Amino acid sequence: MKHLVLWRILVVAAGVGLLEALCLAGVIDRITMQPPHEIARDLWRMLVSGRMNAAMRKTLGNAALAFASAALAGVAFAALLHGLRQTRATLDPLFATWYAVPVFAFYPLLISVFGLGDLPQVLIGFMLGVVAVIVNTLNGLDRVPRVLLKTARVGRLGRMRTAASITLPYAAPHILTGVKLAVAYSLIGVVGSEFIMSRGGIGYEISFAYNNFDNATMYPLIVLIIVLSTAINAFLSRWEQRLRVRRGQR
Amino acid sequence: MAAPHVALRGVRKVFAGVERSAAVDALGPLDLELARGEFFAVVGPSGCGKSTLLELIAGLASPTEGSVEFEGRPIGASVPDGVGVVFQEDASLPWLDVSANIAFGLRHAPLPAAEKDARVKRALEMMGLVDFAASYPAQLSGGMRQRVCIARTLVTEPRLILLDEPFGALDQQTRLLMGDELLRLWRATGATVFLITHALDEAAMLADRIGVMSSRPGRFLDLVATGWPHERDSRIVEQPSFGTVTARLWKTLREESRKALGTRPPVA
Numbered sequence: 001m002k003h004l005v006l007w008r009i010l011v012v013a014a015g016v017g018l019l020e021a022l023c024l025a026g027v028i029d030r031i032t033m034q035p036p037h038e039i040a041r042d043l044w045r046m047l048v049s050g051r052m053n054a055a056m057r058k059t060l061g062n063a064a065l066a067f068a069s070a071a072l073a074g075v076a077f078a079a080l081l082h083g084l085r086q087t088r089a090t091l092d093p094l095f096a097t098w099y100a101v102p103v104f105a106f107y108p109l110l111i112s113v114f115g116l117g118d119l120p121q122v123l124i125g126f127m128l129g130v131v132a133v134i135v136n137t138l139n140g141l142d143r144v145p146r147v148l149l150k151t152a153r154v155g156r157l158g159r160m161r162t163a164a165s166i167t168l169p170y171a172a173p174h175i176l177t178g179v180k181l182a183v184a185y186s187l188i189g190v191v192g193s194e195f196i197m198s199r200g201g202i203g204y205e206i207s208f209a210y211n212n213f214d215n216a217t218m219y220p221l222i223v224l225i226i227v228l229s230t231a232i233n234a235f236l237s238r239w240e241q242r243l244r245v246r247r248g249q250r
Numbered sequence: 251m252a253a254p255h256v257a258l259r260g261v262r263k264v265f266a267g268v269e270r271s272a273a274v275d276a277l278g279p280l281d282l283e284l285a286r287g288e289f290f291a292v293v294g295p296s297g298c299g300k301s302t303l304l305e306l307i308a309g310l311a312s313p314t315e316g317s318v319e320f321e322g323r324p325i326g327a328s329v330p331d332g333v334g335v336v337f338q339e340d341a342s343l344p345w346l347d348v349s350a351n352i353a354f355g356l357r358h359a360p361l362p363a364a365e366k367d368a369r370v371k372r373a374l375e376m377m378g379l380v381d382f383a384a385s386y387p388a389q390l391s392g393g394m395r396q397r398v399c400i401a402r403t404l405v406t407e408p409r410l411i412l413l414d415e416p417f418g419a420l421d422q423q424t425r426l427l428m429g430d431e432l433l434r435l436w437r438a439t440g441a442t443v444f445l446i447t448h449a450l451d452e453a454a455m456l457a458d459r460i461g462v463m464s465s466r467p468g469r470f471l472d473l474v475a476t477g478w479p480h481e482r483d484s485r486i487v488e489q490p491s492f493g494t495v496t497a498r499l500w501k502t503l504r505e506e507s508r509k510a511l512g513t514r515p516p517v518a
Contacts, residue, residue: 147339153310154335155355156328165357169345247344248388 034215043220052205052221059190059202060228062118066125067186071179073126074133079163081134082141098131103189107196121198125189129182136178140171173249176240183232191225253322254283255442256307256410260316262467263302275467276302279316282461282470284442286409289433291445291453293499294463295507300446303468304414307444308335320410334408338415342387342395342402349374349383355402366405373401376435393417393424397431404435411436413445417452425449426484429456433483450503454495455486462502465509472502 016036022028023035034042046052081088103124110120144167152162168175194203202221209218262278277299284290294300305311306318309329318325320333329335334355343351352373356366374380377397387395396416403411413432417425429452436443447453453460454476462472476495478486486492 145339145341147337147341148343150310150335150337151341154308154329154333155358156331157358161358165354166343169343172345243345246386246388248386 034219039219039223042216043223046220055200055202055205058200062122063125063187063190066122066190067129067183070126070129070182070186071133074130075137075175078134078137082138095131095135103127104192107193121190121193124193125186128185128189132181132185133178136174137171140174141167144170173240173243176236180233180236184229187229255286256284257319258282261306261313261318262315264314277468280469286442287440289436289443289456289458291447291457292461292463293447293450293453294468295465298463298465299468300463301414304412304446308333308412332409334403334406335412336400336403336416338418340395342398344387347384347386348379348398351398352401352405355406369405373405377401393420408441410442415446415448425452430483450496450499454492455484462499465506474498
């Protein structure tokens with residue numbers, strides 16, 4: 001396992017090293033990209049100066065809101081839907097094709113309904129994240145052994161208590177898979193919508209910097225998004241792994 | 251004469267056909283009375299409705315005809331207070347450690363926390379799980395996981411314990427030892443025990459009375475009183491009368507098992 005982690009780090013380091021070499025050798029020109037060490041330096045300066053704090057607060061706040069609502073609504077909706085066989089049969093194909101729908105295309109509609117504030121961006125993040133949570137939660141709930149449902153009945157647990165203390169905990173590793181995807185999708189949704197129409201946020205700042213050939217701002221912000229997303233994902237993956245190991249799953 | 255602890259009267263269970271398949275006449279009609287504190291075992295051919303019978307007594311299913319009563323009250327469509335069930339399948343909760351698994355049975359019980367802790371501790375000791383209190387089910391053997399499930403049932407101090415082939419997945423030696431533990435627990439709790447098993451020797455070793463069921467629809471062909479003393483353990487298998495009991499069970503069951511398998515008797 002440790003070897004795998006080491007190899008993973010080496011692969012990333014090799015990629016960064018290659019980029020550094022290509023940039024320093026002039027194969028990739030400076031108008032296109034700065035060398036990675038300069039990106040790291042600019043990112044550090046940006047973080048220390050606090051000039052992007054407002055943009056980061058807006059993006060991360062909206063992404064967190066989109067993610068939290070997607071996770072909560074997704075789990076609650078899936079738990080409800082799991083008991084409704086007909087409705088589930090109707091909705092399952094829609095979930096399966098959901099990611100074929102370009103959610104960003106709803107942006108004009110969301111603006112005309114909810115205005116120019118943060119809500120349309122949060123909604124896009126939510127719409128991208130929620131279905132991943134629903135699908136994975138349903139998948140987990142489908143796997144709950146019948147004997148555990150009987151155990152709940154013997155314990156005379158009602159529907160809510162059965163969900164809270166038997167079915168959802170059993171489905172937790174699957175729910176966590178959905179949650180992991182929802183983190184990424186929510187961030188993509190919010191940053192992506194800031195690109196299209198916003199007056200702030202990391203997506204807007206990246207777009208602004210791109211239009212002004214400001215690589216010293218654009219690349220550090222891109223790296224910041226990648227680092228944040230990867231760190232959250234790695235944390236959730238570790239958690240998921242711990243749950244699975246505890247249950248004798250690998 | 252004391253009122254029966256559990257009474258089944260004219261019980262039948264028919265499962266409705268799914269789509270074009272015919273309805274399945276699974277059980278009965280059958281009558282049965284269990285005395286308070288009795289250890290009753292049921293044996294029968296595969297598919298004769300043993301588990302259905304247990305589910306009817308537990309309140310996990312409703313009879314198509316007839317009535318099931320526990321402590322003089324009819325059992326409806328829910329499990330009555332005072333009934334504990336141990337299933338054949340592993341019903342341990344994989345996300346909880348052994349201690350929390352056992353305490354799960356008391357999670358919603360209106361008891362002080364100290365009383366709940368004391369019961370869990372007692373159950374851990376009784377089932378020999380003290381050293382594994384912090385282990386997760388995935389770290390335990392099948393027999394230990396089943397002991398966790400039994401302990402989870404026992405902490406609720408049920409007056410009626412229903413066991414659906416609880417040792418089915420265990421090897422013969424472990425089953426004998428688990429049988430000893432079950433007898434000890436039965437004596438300690440004074441509960442009425444209803445055990446379903448496919449093993450004739452297990453039924454003969456453990457029970458006061460054994461119901462032998464016919465092939466589907468399951469009915470009682472014979473009710474065998476073993477006559478064992480209240481204080482007993484697996485060494486009862488050494489007694490000559492043990493062979494007599496198992497022979498009687500097999501004699502009744504042999505033809506029924508053939509019917510269930512759809513095989514004909516061998517030509518003499």
